Each structure stands twice: as structure tokens, then as C-alpha cells.
Amino acid sequence: MRSTRKLLAAFIPLLLFFLCHQVSAQSRTIKGTVSDEKSQPIPGASIAIMGSTNGTAADSLGHFTLMVAPSAKTLVVSSVGYTKQEIAIANQTNVNITLLSSSSIGTEVVVVGYGTARKKDLTGAVSTISSKDLNPGPSTNPLQQIAGRAAGVNVIQTGSEPGAAPGVRIRGITSLIGGSDPLVVVDGVQGNLDLFKQVPPNEIESVDVLKDASATAIYGARGAPGVIIVTTKKNKNGRSSVEINSSASVDVIAKKLEVLNATEWWQEAQKWNVPASENHGANTDVFNILTRNGFTQNHSLAFGGGSDKSSYRASVATILQNGIVINSNYKNYIGRIQAVQKAINDRVTFTMNLNGNVSNTLGSPSGVGRAAFTSNLISNAYVARPTDPVYNADGSYFSDPNVFQYINPYAVSQTIKNEGGSNNLFGSLRADVEILKGLTASGFGSWRKTDNYWGYYLPAASTISTAIDNKGIANISNNRADERLLDIGLNYKKTFGNSRFDALVLYEYQTQVYQGNYAQAKGFINDITTYNALQNGDLSKVTPGDVSSYKNDRNLVSYLGRVNYTLRDRYLLTASLRRDGSSVLGVNNKWGNFPSASVAWRLSQEPFMEHQKVFNDLKLRVGYGMTGNQQGLYPQRSTQLVNSSGVTYFGGSQITNFVISQNSNSDLRWETRNQTNIGVDFSILDSRLSGTVDVFKATTKNLLFNYTVPQPPYPYPTILANVGSLLNEGVEVSLNYLAIKSRDITLTLGGNISFLRNRVLELSGSINGLPLNTDYVGWGSNSYLIKGKSIGTFYLLEHKGITETGAETVVDRNKDNVIDQGSQSPDRYFAGSALPKYTYAFTPAISYKNVDLSMVWRGSGGNKIYNDIRSNLSRLENLGKSNVLKSAVGLGLFTTQYGSDLWLENGSFLRFENLSIGYRINTRNNKYIDALRISATGNNIAIITKYTGIDPELSGGYGSGSGDGGIYPRTRNFSLGINVIFK
């Protein structure tokens, strides 16, 4: 943060200078109002004087005041979503301007990567979500704001652990281990999903999601999983503003699992001959002790100002979350500043962004529990016997030595220190130079540094056996990343008669360096210093792995070009080619080419369509592109490397042992994804109903995977190689209907649905010229990667019944009297997949005078979930050492040696995700306040699902795993918010 402060200190005088740089001339004042066809004011509409750089913006009621020089003849009035108008002003001092709304696919500008395009010129599949369409209410991560807002973009929030970011998949799982997380681009800075933690949710102007390959190919080797481009708010020219957003919510637990209480447990335990020695006589509701109502606050202050030649916007934001599990919270502080300056006759524009955040997390311990069931702390609350006391008579934490690896969850929550933080900074500078008319050279450099630490202390008092054995374990890890990017490009725009031409060439260099270290000490005489003084541990207890450090890097070099050609505003062509080189690939495959081409035809502009009344707009799009994926591939994976691996005894002493830590693969290469997209954009019924339909088919070839290889001749049991291929195909429909539009009432009905089919086309192939046959690779709980099936296909034994002694029986499908539990066993059957087949959302919004109301209903379906936690908490044989679910009593299952379909459940759900009501208070006569809005929002209000677990939204939905091993509870929140814009 010190460097941020220095930069700010350098910046502030400059900014002050810009602010003082007032425009003064002999002039008169023009006042007026900007409104739409329905006489509704258009706040923020831009009013400029033609031929001058002077201008202003309308206030929240559409009013504006502008000083104009005597020479001024014409005003240019514009606003996003409306057709630009030129108005002659002669000697008027008062003008009222009515802007006509452009259709939804009008002049809107879309960010397409290394540039922008008019929405009507788009040839690829791009979803744009502007700030007004983002999900309202307090968000801790910008992804929550776009959940349900774009077809084919599936945002998945698993549990509500403070600081836990949602996952996102664009058009399905594109890779097995190469990374299916989209590339995130924030104001030109490229990064992973972590970049969202540095974006204040209130400071987003728009989010553009590039979905098909013709749009993402421009990002080449990083584009395969899709691209999310975030544009933050900039200050509007010639206008200063101060804005405060504040909200607070109460978070409650939406659902918990029902386990037996003390009386019920003892009744059941006696039925199954559990000796009385296991009943410790207490009546404890551990879940209740470990939970509370959560509290989340979001506050932000943004201000900006400027003149026609310069502008700035600065903001600070705070997100504070107190989790519903005791001792879990998250704090995130974000500061950003953006400045734009024009120079040299406006031919040079500098844009600088500086963005820093500091976050601190107090984490609920994870990975606790017995070897047989390891989960997060809160899931262990279900496991704890209700008859176990929390404390012994002497005030120490209760523990039962007869139970293997006993844990007392309350002791764990009170004694473990599990906390961390990160300091992240990114800055960028862009310079655009207009060399000739239409020809712009640009340079862009960004630098992102992240610095994370995590401290952990596990004292003996936690009751966890390893802690007792070691008399306390403390460790600290530090991880740093340093990512730099440089772009140098030339852009040429030219209109010849009926043709428009826009070409871009660009060189890009990226370097990413990762470094870190880890240290651990064990054996502490007391717990006072926790992880803050590792030297207080017993250093004679150091074992291999207690000290480590690493460094690796990745370099990417890219050359790219793109051409947009438009003929008669009807025929549109975009073609791009990117050539990427990456250091992480095998020596034989360092470079790859990623071409794309797409065409669009705006039928509605054709003369023969002139007289039809149905379509206000109609566009057909077809695109094809190839993208790559290598970001999920860690550096140093293509060569045979030797790494230290513990200690061995040789020659009479303990010496460091070295092993070959991976197989070499000099052919290691990108995953490539070829995608075809066909789309239609239309607008009918006087542009009241608009929509988009896209059909796509995407094949990931050279699929990266850690393939199991025979150990002769390979020294390591797996090899990272490009062997298989994977298919995703789907249909996406999004519709927006302006149902009512009158002076007082506006009702819009929006929604989208996407159908997605995923199939593993091939898992076998050849590595280093040798055939490799692989299939039925484990992927989650009892689910597999199987050729011809979806990722995470359940291949299961079928539950048959429960014997009198309480043992499970399963169907012997091949009738050989042997239940084979092998992965390819003929006794198993295909029972569905962990991936949803469809996702949908419905987003109605209504406004009446000053009141607005919006909802988000969101769902997905067609998938199955393996309920591991129910399986663990249903076996009555565990009664002696743990609790069970209420449902286990009726089931009567004592033991099972099978992972059968008894635990497989339907994962479909429909969630009432968001309900928000806002009221705009009239501030017309207020001297200080320009606009004031108060709102109330409910999140996760209800869910309709057959799933019996805590929540069906699980990581299996985005391709990692297929089971539910217990999650941090999902919350339901109710918040109040206020938004004030000062004059």
C-alpha cells in the first residue's frame, strides 16, 4: 500500500490542476431538459456543443445548464440507448430536447477485446450487461451481480463462506484440468477470477461476456473458456459528482441438515447395541453453538470530476462480512483511481488506472475430521454425538479417547487460528495516439502484483489428534504473483462510400512470475504465540516438508490482427488471427495459431424488408474460431524434473532424497477449442420484444489430462499429455419484452435459457508415439470420465434393499454372484451426470413512478448429485462414535460396503435468487442532493428442489467433482441500502 500512497501523492496535485482548469469565455447560459418519448427524464445525457469540446451532462431529472460561446450554433445531445440528436440553438436560452430511444441493438457500444464495436455491428456471440441490469443488493463479488443475467453464463455459489467467490462457466466445461475459468479483463488488465476481488461491485459500468470463439479468438491462448470483460465507471466529461452507496444485510441460515437430538440418539443407539459407555449424558446442539446470524455490509464512496480535456474518478469501497459460522469473517477494502488526460491537440489520450485492495479472511477450518470423513468444521457439527458435552468438569474441552481421531467441533472453532490476507495492486497506463485521421497507435501496459499470506495454528487443545501428537502445529505460507502485460498496436478506421473498414494489428507480451514459501514448526510449550513465532516450536521436530519455497514463471508472446468490414450496414465481416507462443509448453509445440472468422447479415436493412412490419431488426450471424487454453497448465510441466522428496537413510546417515517428480512430454501443447456459432438477433412488436438465439458446437481437442500410464516404463504414474477430446454443444435463447411502457409504469420481462450437452469424445490416443488406452477415469464421487458420456457420469451399483441385519444389498447385474466394485464393473449402470443439462433465469422488473421492483429467478436441472454427506450420516454402525441424520432411523441401514445409487439425488432447482424494491426520493428542491434512492433486497429467498442436502448448487455444476461432502451453509439475506448522489 505504500506504493499506492506514493502514486496517489503524485497524482493529487495533477488532478487539482485539472480541476482548476476551468473554461472561460464570453458566453451565455442555456438551460434545458432532456427527456425521452414518454417525457421521462434522461439523467446523465450528454450535451455537447458542436465544434467545441465544451459540454455537460443532464442531472437526475434531465436538467442541464451550459455556458455557450456566441459562436455556438448546434448542440449535440446523446445518451446510451438513445439516438443522438443535433439541435440548432440560434439565440435560445432554454431548450427542451426529446431523444428517441434506439432499439436494443442500436448504437450501444460493446467491448470486444482490444477495442469496441457497435452492438449492431457485432458478428459474434457477446452478452452485454450494463450497470442498470446487474443484480441489485449487496454483493461481495461482481460475479453475483451477473448471475442469471446472460444466457450460457452459469454462476455457481457453493455455500456462503465469507470471502468465498462463486465459480463461473461459460458454455460449459471446456477442459478437464487445463482450466475452465474464463479470462477476466478489467479495463484491459488480464487475469483470473481473483481479479474480481479487486473490483468494487458498485463501480461497474458494464460487463461484456465473449462467448463464442469468433469473439474470444482475439484472446488466443487464453480465450478458450470464454472472456468476461469488465469496464469500470468513468467520470462523465465536464461533470463532477460524489456518490455514496451503502447497504447492510442480515444473513440467516437457509437450511441445515436434521440430525438426531440427545434423546433420539440414545434411543437409536440402544437399538443397535451401542454400549452405555458411549453415552456421555449431555444434551448438546453443536450446530446451534457454532452458528449465529451473519451480517454483511457494503459501503462505497466515489467521486470524480474533470474538464473536457481531462477527467478522473476515484472510489473507495469496503465489504465486511461476518459469517454465520462463529469465527469466520471477511473484510475487503478496495481503492481505485482513474484519470484520463488529452494532450497535443487532443491527438494523444492517456488513461491511467490504479487499483489496490487489502483483504483479510478469518476462515472456518477445513479439512478436519476423522480420516473416514474429512470436511469443513460445520459439517463435523453434524457428526458430533449430541450426548457429548462440550467441556469436561474441569473446564477443558471434552474428548473421547475411545473414538479414533475424535474431534470436538467447538474446541476446534475456538482454538484454531486460520487466517490470511492479501494485498493486491494493479495499475495500467494506456496511450492512444492519433497519427493520421483514422490511424491510431496505442500502447498499453499493465502490472498486477498479488501478495497472499495464510497463517495457521493448530493447538493441542483443539482435540485434533495430530495436534495432540505434535503439541501444536503452526505454519505460514506466503505466495506472490507478479503479472505484467504490454500491448503495442495500430488501429485503422476508414469509411469508403458504402464500406466501413476497421483493422487492428497488435503485439502483446506477458510475463507472470510466481513465488512463495512455506514454513512449519511443531511442539509448542504453550499456545500464546500461535503462528507468529515459529522459532518457539521444538526445532528438533522439523520433518521433511516443513520448509519449502518455489519460483516459476510463464511468458507469452502474441501477434494478433483483426479486420472488421461492413458493407451498406448490412453485410458484416470480422476476421482475426492470433499467433501465440508460450513458455510452459513442450519444446516441440511452443507456438500456435488461432484464427477466427464470422459474418453477419442484417436482413432488416435490406430493401426487400422495407415494407414488412414484423421485424424492427433482424440479424443473422455465423462464426467459427479456434482458441487455445494453457493457463491451467502450470509452468515446468513438460520436462523430466528432479525434486527433493523427503529424506532417505544411506551410508549411515539421513540424507535428502531426490526423485523424478514428473514424466517428460516434449509434445505438451495447448488445448485447442474449435467452435462454430450460429445466431439470430431480432426485435419485433415495435422493438418491444427483442431477443437473441445462439446455437453452438465447440470441440476441445488435445485435451490436457494427467493420464495414468503404466509404471514400466514410466517413472511416474501419470503423464500430463494432450490426448482426448471433449464436445460441448448447446442452444441459448434470451428474450427481453417491454410489456408495459407508459408514463408511470414500465414493466419488462427478461429471461434466458440455455441447453447444454457435454460429451467426452475420446480419452485414448497416443503419447510420444505410443498408444494409450484409457477410459472410466474417476471424476468425483462414483462418477467417471467415460468415452461417449458427459463429464462426471455416474456409473453406479443399483441399490436393491437392506437385509434384516441392516446390510445393504445391490443388484448383481451380470448375475455372477460377485459384486465387482471396479470402475468398469458390469454390475454398475449409467445413472446420469453431475453436469446440468439446462440453466435458466427469469428477470422481471417493474417501475411505477418512483418505485421500482425487480426479481431474479434462476434455476438449472437435469443433473444428479451424489450425496456423500447423507451417506456418511446414514450408517447406523457409526452410532457409537457419531450422530446420524433423522432420515437414517427410518432407512435402517446399519452398514454398507457399496457406493450405490441410494445416495444419488436429483440436482434440479429453481431459486428465488433476488427481490429488490427501490424508492427514488424526490430531491428536486434539495440544494445538496442530486438523487437519493433507498432499497430493500432479499437474496436466496426461496428454493424449490428435491435435493435433500443443504443446497443443490455445488462445485459439481462447474465440473469439479460430483458429490456433496458437506458445505458451509448457504445464507438467506435481507438488506437495506441507500444510494446518494450529491450535487
Place this chain on the structure above:
Amino acid sequence: MKKISLVSIVALMLAQSCTKVNENVYDKYAASDFYSSPTGSDVALAGVYAKIAGNWDGNGYAGADNGWYDLNSMSSDEQVVPHRNTGDWGIDNAQLYTHVWLPTHNTINQAWNWLYRAIFSANLAVEQLTKANAEASKIAEAKVLRAFFYYLLMDDWGSVPFYTENNITIDQLPQKSRADVYSFVVQELVANVDKLSANKGGQYYGRFNKWAGYALLAKVYLNAQVYTGTAKWAECLTACNKVSDGGFTLHPGAANASSPLGYQYFELFGDVCPEDETILAIYTKLDIVGRNILTIRSLQGPHFNALFGSSGWNGTVVHKDYVDRFDNNDIRKKQYLSGQQPGGVNYSTSISSLDNPGANREDGIRDTKFYPVAPINGGGASNDFPIYRYADILLMKAECNVRLNNAATGKPFIDQVRARAGLNPLAANPTLDDIYNERGFELTWEGHRRQDMIRFDKFLLPHDFKAVSGAFRKLFPIPTSALNANKNLVQNPGY
């Protein structure tokens, strides 16, 4: 236009300087450079020994769980981890014990994978030491280690994929018959054992010296009839006599209050295996080099806790029938525990069930042969493990003599072992059953039992929870994952 050219030049300059995409390695060594250095070749040999110490995930010869040791012990009659009706432990070990394992069995898979990892490192050591012109004894040592691993593979699986050079490809990887692997092992040992150092202890502790090499050769000959159909009793005897040239004696068995379990005998399984009797040992230092879980796995939580401050795992038990065969005066019987114990635990001598519904928490007799030595924690103890010791050699000598119809010559060897255990000499010349039983008393829990049961034709017979088993059970199935990965492999018959 000047500006354009200026921009282009700058762009080109930057492009020139930033077009390299070579991989930088900062924190590891490239294998090619590493092993060709003189230090690297020594490290390669040390790395082979690193494979022998027992650790998680089935690594190592003995000391940890779910690997070679469990495969060869749990499939015999000397120990089993039952499923408990308290919900603890799976049924995988019971499957081994009752001979109902499938090719997908985790322990079978892990033992197989461990051996091939070990063979790879042995091949690597041979290659690197040869390249570096290392001392002949070191090259011989690497070759003997490799022969050791092939012997273990052949013993458990019969015909196995065979290779001695790591650059071989799958299609050149033939499955060698059990007899061919046997021949290779014998040839390799005969050619190399005499090149090994004759030194004992010190820097040769835990390594194949000449004596350990002959002990291995004797073991291979001892089971030759099982492997090839042709017995090699005389050759075995010769190899045993070579071992005797090393000057080994039996470690004393006398009562001694400061020894584990009160007898010097149990020092053989303590911190450092004593030099007088031990021929080859696995060095163990908990959490640093391997681990020894054999006792903590057996004892119940509060019992182990009362004795050693960590919670026991309540796993391995020994069936009453096995324990009852011991003479009550046999000091070796001290390793077994039943009845009331510290920590309020009371072990019952009966076992109600192995799999479903499972044994009661306190069912079964426990074993403390490897009486834990520090460092100890919940992950085990630091007892070294004897792979070969002189008592085994004496019993092999006795057996060979009996098999060669020289029972009288063999008698003193078995009597020596009995005497150390506090027993009288045999009343008559030893029979094969006497030898078999004595091996069961002396060498139990040391990883020999399955091999012995097969050699004495006892393996297929029913005992306690186990019914009679098919002859094919004398070999383990090649793991499913190995068959999937290498289509050239032929599964053992019966699976």
C-alpha cells in the same frame, strides 16, 4: 509518416527483445543434468533405498499400511484388520484374509505400483552408476536391489512385465514368465553378490552387503520349487552357509527389565536392529524416514494413549487359533496382548465378525512385537524392520536339511532358535510341520508368512474365518489398472 515509422521501429525493437518463450526452471533440477553428475549417481543409489522404507499410500517394504507388507501378511493367517461395528475400518483387509480379493483391490494395486517405481529407480541407479564409472560394488548393489524387487514381484504375481532399461517403450515390454524372472534374479545375484562389501553396520546398515545378498539368494532358492517346479534345497543351503560366514549369531533372548517386553529378544524389533543377528534392516525414523505403524495400528485408542501418549488405531488382531499354538513358556508369546490393559481397555480373545456386521471394539488379540520406540506419534513409531535376520537363515538351514532327508543335521539349527525363545529342544528330529510352525512362531509379523504357507502347502487350507480357497489364489491378480494401461499383459488364471 515519420511517426508511423518511429512507432513501427519501437514496436519491432520490443518485439525483438520479447519473442523468447523458453522455459525457465528455478526450483528443480533437470533430470538429464542431475543424474549425470557424480553426486547424482550416488543419490540415485540412495534413492533406491528410499523406496524400501514404509510409508503412506503403499510405499515401501514394511512399516506402513496398504502396501507389500499388508498384502503378504493379511493374506496369511497371522494377522487381519477386521471391520469394526463401531464403523471403523473397511473390509479390504478382511477380503485379503478370507481370500476373496479382486483385481481392483487397492492393496494389490499399490504394492504392484510400488515395486515398479522401485524397479525404475534401480534401473536408473544401474544406468547412472555405470555411466559414471562408479565402484563395482555400488553397481553390484544397484543390480542386487533390482533383483530383490523382481523377486518380490515374481513371488506375488508370477509372470510380470520385465525391463532393465528405462528408455524402453511399452510395445517392447514383454511379460516374462515366472521361471524366466527367477533365472534372471538368480543369475544377477550370482554375478553380483560377491562384489558387494563384506562390511556390516555403520555406513552399510540398511544396505545390501554381501551377507544380505546371500540371504536374498538363499530365499530365492528356498522357494525355487514354487517358482519353477524344480527344488534348489542344496543351493539354498550353500547360500545360507555363505551368510553364516558373515559371523552372525542369535541375539540373546534373556529376560532384561530394560528391554522391550522384558526380553532382550525384542530388541531385534526396536530402535536399531542389533548387528549380531540382523542381516538386512529398514532404517526408520518417524516422519523423516518411513514409519512403523504395526503396533499403533493394533492397539485400541486409550490403551496406546496410556502407554505412548497417542491414540491407537484399534486395527490389527491375531486369531486365537494362531496364538494358542505358541507354548506358554515361549518368550515370543509375550508380543500378544489380551484381557485387561492400561487405559481401561479389555481385549477379548474372540473375534465376532470380520466384515459384516464387524468385530466389537475390544474383540481380538493384539500384537506388540514392534514395541514402539521414539519418536512416536499418532502416525506410528520409529522401530527399524528386519528384512533378513540370522534366525530365519537357521530355520532355512533346518528346512533344507529336512527336505534333503538330513533331518538330524537340521535339528540343531531349529533347536538354537527354540532355545533362545526359552523352549526345550525338539523331542525328535524335526518334521516339515515343526519347521513350518517354528517359522510361524519366530518370524510372525515380519512379512514371510504368505510365502511360507505356500511353500508348505498350507495357503489354500481353511482356517478360522477363511474357507478353502482355489489354487489360483497362490498368485495375486495383476491389478486392473495395470491391465488397462498395458494391453499386452495377460492376467493370471482364475481372475
